[in-house]
Amino acid sequence: MAKQVVAKKEATPKGFKPLATDIKTAPDRMKKILATLRTSYPDAKCALVHKNPLELLVATVLSAQCTDERVNIVTQTLFQKYRKAEDYAAVEPEELQEDIHSTGFYKNKAKNIQGACRLMISEHQGKVPDTMEALVRLPGVGRKTANVILGNAYGIPGITTDTHVIRLSRLMGLSKNSDPVKLEYDLMALVPQKEWTNFSHQIIYHGRRVCNARKPDCDHCSVRAMCCYGRH
């Protein structure tokens, strides 16, 4: 037992692994974490600017390996030019690649956006589907992107296991899993369903503002008393 505590004290944020005893106390700690995050970030919301499900789908695909700020700059003009799934499907790939170039990985992203739009046209009357099953069939859309769309475009709760959610959940001792799907299910068991989407936004805000990946600011953290990494 003593050996485990020493290991926790010395662990870097990156190398930190919650103990089995941490996971046992997660349900009780989670209630306090939720209440604290709600107070700290009452206005937390999706950072990707969008007006409809298609815009959110495209913005989320573009956000892979890119900052939300950069995506929002690119989509400001992109969404003026492409208004329907048919618009993306009809354009030459090279033209779409040029339009999204600065978000990186532009060839693959253009291919996925066009593939998703063509499938939506053939199977969903050009609309973004509103079920997990249908969404994950679209090229470039995994559970993470699907949950972003369900939660923010359709009001269907979902936990988005992005890099901040995975990192903070492990540091807080809410899950020992780093696999996004396993971690998503661990969090689904701890967070009331109606709060899944908001919890995702709040923990992402916390990761950006306080719990930095390289140097978490534990001294100024509102959830420190409930966090397995921060309280040692």
Ligand code: SF4
């Ligand atoms: S105490 Fe706060 S800042 Fe420190 S690791 Fe935990 S969540 Fe991150």
